[in-house]
Amino acid sequence: MAVPASEQPPGDPERGRDYLLHGGYVGAGIPIQLWRALTALGPNPDTPIERLGVDPSVPIDMNQYVSHRGVEVVSGVNCLGCHATMFRGEFVIGLGNTTRDWTPGTGATARTKQLASFMLSNNPEALREVELFLEGAAKLEGKTAAPFRGLNPAFRLEEVSAARRDPRTLERVDEPAFQIADTVIASDVPPLWNLRKKHALYYNAMGRGDFARLIQQIGMVLIEDADEAEAIQPGMRDLMAYLMTLEPPEYPEPVDAQLAALGEGIFLNRCASCHGTYGDDETYPNLLVPTEIVGTDPLYAQTLRESGLIDWFNRSWFAADGAAYAAPESAYIAPPLDGVWATAPYFHNGSVPTLLGVLDSTRRPARWTRSFSTDAHAYDLDNVGWLHEATDRDGTDVYDTTVPGFGNAGHTFADDLDAPSRRALLEYLKTL
Ligand code: HEC
Numbered sequence: 001m002a003v004p005a006s007e008q009p010p011g012d013p014e015r016g017r018d019y020l021l022h023g024g025y026v027g028a029g030i031p032i033q034l035w036r037a038l039t040a041l042g043p044n045p046d047t048p049i050e051r052l053g054v055d056p057s058v059p060i061d062m063n064q065y066v067s068h069r070g071v072e073v074v075s076g077v078n079c080l081g082c083h084a085t086m087f088r089g090e091f092v093i094g095l096g097n098t099t100r101d102w103t104p105g106t107g108a109t110a111r112t113k114q115l116a117s118f119m120l121s122n123n124p125e126a127l128r129e130v131e132l133f134l135e136g137a138a139k140l141e142g143k144t145a146a147p148f149r150g151l152n153p154a155f156r157l158e159e160v161s162a163a164r165r166d167p168r169t170l171e172r173v174d175e176p177a178f179q180i181a182d183t184v185i186a187s188d189v190p191p192l193w194n195l196r197k198k199h200a201l202y203y204n205a206m207g208r209g210d211f212a213r214l215i216q217q218i219g220m221v222l223i224e225d226a227d228e229a230e231a232i233q234p235g236m237r238d239l240m241a242y243l244m245t246l247e248p249p250e251y252p253e254p255v256d257a258q259l260a261a262l263g264e265g266i267f268l269n270r271c272a273s274c275h276g277t278y279g280d281d282e283t284y285p286n287l288l289v290p291t292e293i294v295g296t297d298p299l300y301a302q303t304l305r306e307s308g309l310i311d312w313f314n315r316s317w318f319a320a321d322g323a324a325y326a327a328p329e330s331a332y333i334a335p336p337l338d339g340v341w342a343t344a345p346y347f348h349n350g351s352v353p354t355l356l357g358v359l360d361s362t363r364r365p366a367r368w369t370r371s372f373s374t375d376a377h378a379y380d381l382d383n384v385g386w387l388h389e390a391t392d393r394d395g396t397d398v399y400d401t402t403v404p405g406f407g408n409a410g411h412t413f414a415d416d417l418d419a420p421s422r423r424a425l426l427e428y429l430k431t432l
């Protein structure tokens with residue numbers, strides 16, 4: 001099924017970039033004076049990009065801004081914390097962060113705890129900020145863990161936060177609005193430079209309508225109410241307009257043009273009907289493919305279909321007047337493949353470390369581990385993806401495809417190619 005187009009309200013890309021780096025879309029935060037006191041205790045983190053007016057102690061996954069309540073704060077995780085990363089020595093905005101560790105006892109929870117233990121102040125506005133910040137963070141405690149490092153629990157964060165909000169006013173409530181299943185929800189992070197081609201958001205294309213409203217939902221962790229959401233909306237429109245201008249990085253080594261041309265022929269025959277065509281006359285069908293047809297692990301799509309978040313969202317401030325809605329199906333979108341050489345690991349669950357593995361299901365390791373270094377040596381430009389090794393040991397740095405939801409089967413559309421044809425196809429994919 002092709003996903004129908006949805007009109008996006010206009011926005012200003014330049015203002016959007018500024019909002020991304022400096023905006024208060026996350027909501028409540030840690031008052032700056034408290035932040036300075038805390039960070040004076042430790043070393044400054046390395047910052048990959050300069051941000052004007054931002055204290056050098058603020059890491060790239062947090063923003064510094066004046067909150068909705070007029071308090072200058074520091075807060076995160078901002079968009080860059082999940083959607084930007086060091087890759088082969090460069091900071092790439094829009095590339096999913098697959099090195100971040102969201103397994104139990106790490107990441108957001110541990111950091112929040114650490115900060116919380118220092119919180120003290122006798123300034124009432126600042127106290128209110130801290131209270132909102134800690135309340136939001138506390139709800140996430142212990143509920144957001146991904147099974148392996150590199151996977152991202154974004155929708156579990158949303159579920160946990162939304163369940164404690166009134167859908168219309170977005171105010172916090174004590175009684176949960178819906179129950180949350182025990183299933184782990186975690187996924188890879190899609191590259192944002194494909195947004196310009198997409199008619200719907202997310203791996204299952206459930207995010208329909210106004211992209212800015214859909215994404216604003218991340219504010220459920222820390223914003224105060226619908227009034228604050230309203231104030232954030234113009235900045236989010238600009239931010240979406242900025243994301244539409246992102247471009248993928250280019251494959252850094254020479255490509256064999258003859259081999260790639262051969263690969264293009266194979267691609268047009270076997271792949272383009274789902275993934276579209278590339279180059280000057282690009283096309284993209286926005287095709288939603290049932291899980292039985294693509295054959296990749298269906299649990300992620302199924303879990304989101306059953307989640308109370310869907311009904312909550314469709315009754316919420318975000319969906320007011322039908323401007324945005326969630327429509328999950330047992331299907332995955334066939335994604336645009338622009339810059340696909342750089343987006344390993346592959347599939348919605350990140351179960352396949354290389355593009356060669358996507359093209360040959362016999363080359364997909366059942367249990368594998370990679371180096372989480374982001375330098376050039378950790379990426380394999382020949383087989384295209386993360387350098388990795390198969391392993392039998394346990395550990396959160398081992399991706400285990402036998403865990404429910406994290407299987408690596410399916411998408412066998414290139415399995416029957418002979419080895420030279422597969423190489424040609426791989427060569428072509430490097431050029432997208
Ligand atoms: C905690 C990590 C996290 C944060 C913070 C986060 N995202 Fe995401 N984002 C994800 C994950 C994971 C997905 C994929 C979820 C899915 O498709 O099921 C995603 C999906 C998206 C998509 C849809 C992409 C597509 O191809 O369908 C957009 C657009 C997006 N995020 C933008 C943003 C913006 C803008 C921000 C900041 C306001 C943000 N995200 C903050 C993790 C995050």
Ligand code: HEC
Nearest residue numbers: 270271274289294296332333334343346347348358413414
């Ligand atoms: C029937 C439609 C269909 C055909 C034909 C098809 N694909 Fe896909 N492809 C999909 C879907 C759906 C996904 C997403 C699967 C998931 O995330 O679980 C996908 C995912 C991928 C991915 C992973 C993208 C990422 O960033 O994770 C690559 C690479 C890919 N396809 C390449 C190809 C190539 C090359 C061919 C031709 C040999 C091909 N596909 C044929 C539907 C198709």
